[in-house]
Amino acid sequence: MISLTTLIIIVTVAISLLAFSNAEVFQKSLMNPFMVFKKNQYWRFVTSGFIHGSYIHLGFNMFTFYFFGRVVEQVFMQLYGGMGAVLFILFYLSAIVISDLPVAWKKKDQLNYNSLGASGAVSAMVFASILYFPLNDICLYGILCLPGFILGTIYIVYSYYQGRNISDNINHEAHLYGAIYGAVFAIAMYPASAKGFIDQVSTYSIF
Template sequence: MGDLALLTIVIIAANVIISFKGFNDLSFFHRYKFNVGDIRSGKKYQILTSGFLHADYGHLFVNMLTLYFFANPVLYYLGNLGFVVVYLVSLILGNLSSLYFHKNEWNYTAVGASGAVTGVLYAAILLNPDMMLGLFFIVPIPAYIFGIGYMFYTIYAMRKRQDNIGHDAHFGGAVGGYLATLIIQPWVFKEHLLMVLLLAAPIIVLFWLHREGKL
């Protein structure tokens, strides 16, 4: 957390401007949102564009607030280019995850930067595992405990499918942030090996559940 970097401001501004356009122009919103039927019919651009649209003001605010909290550690260690790579890889892999898990649901739709933001969160934890978070802005907890707990909750929610939240996009985004960070900065393996292994645990569990047909 800290002063907003210029790149973070640019990304937040892009999300705000495009989301507000979608709030006030339904044809624009429907053209660029994630829709399985559209994507499978050739509109692959929705895999990217849907990540800059949001369902409502609250959705937009939560995603941009989370980005604000976790952007600076990633920018510090990876620089502007590395941050953009993590953000876009997480966004795209998050939506590809949604496409995979909902490929036969032609009416399935989604919007939001959650996949990208979750990827940035995972990258920040890998790069700065001693970072502390305020649970409910009050109770201090290590960021890695929050990250791992959140991912296991995501797996639980993916299995239950009892809400309208794109949990599969969150998970895909986390995997994107995890892999992109390790590729860009392989020193993390040596310096934070335990964290690399701990954060891999929910990813391994997800693939195992999928292989066993339990998702």
Template structure:
């Protein structure tokens, strides 16, 4: 309960993700009607999918990974920004990730995707602004958050070009970029926090 009162938006978002994902597993029609699918978005203007798809997941493991990331990083960002600004960053990243995926796959009407990874990518990159030298794990290798951010975006851009991919790397890119922009927009001081830490590191401080 302490986590709920300290980080209400993070905990509510996790609960919504879990409930909506379970609803999708139990009701295939609900899943099909709300996942990210280019054809109905483009042709039928079913724009709700740009949001609802971010609360659906393909399986328990997929859900657990995204909720673990949201729990770990969302609490920090909600504490740093406050609940309203945290929610702006979260939904900006969610929407930005799916808009990027729509742009990249606009001529692929059968393209489908689901999951909160666009939103969580934005939250991770927001964290990197405030804590560029916090140690994060990337493929079992520990590294500073700022290095993680560069590698994450670079690898996502590379993997997004591959054919027959099963992970929506486009949403990772769009979500990361939107999360950074939204964080700077709602908390301009984040750039100063970031630059001061980088300057201190380069000067040996």
């Protein structure tokens, strides 16, 4: 049976490919805060998470989501059975919206500001996975491997500072808010994971 993670990837790839070749679909799917708040086009909060700026952007997000999404999906299914599937989809879709909302509100009067991509939702999945399994190694480019909680801390600091730098035109704040939301949602689904995270991290030794 196909996993929900794989199903979301298939849908995202299909919509992204359509948007690559259809300018109208692309434009109407962008998260444009002005159109959202001034024209009441609230669907953009969700549709923007299913389109991407390039094949590399799409591939990186879906590659990351494949590995971390499956972990979170399995945890939800173990905790809640069939209801876990509903909660997993709710988590993913809400993460798209929540990760974009703070920046969207700040940019609501800027007609030319747009954002797109599943990065916020993917960040939420990564950090939910880290919260459940903080000592699992995450490898960068197959070379540098660090425990999830260490890499997560670096990621948070990086996103915070880059979020204040618009020179690269990437919405790093969506990564940051998605990561925070992912950790909060993970704890809400399994409150004992907070203590488990602390217990595991406190016993970690670099040597």
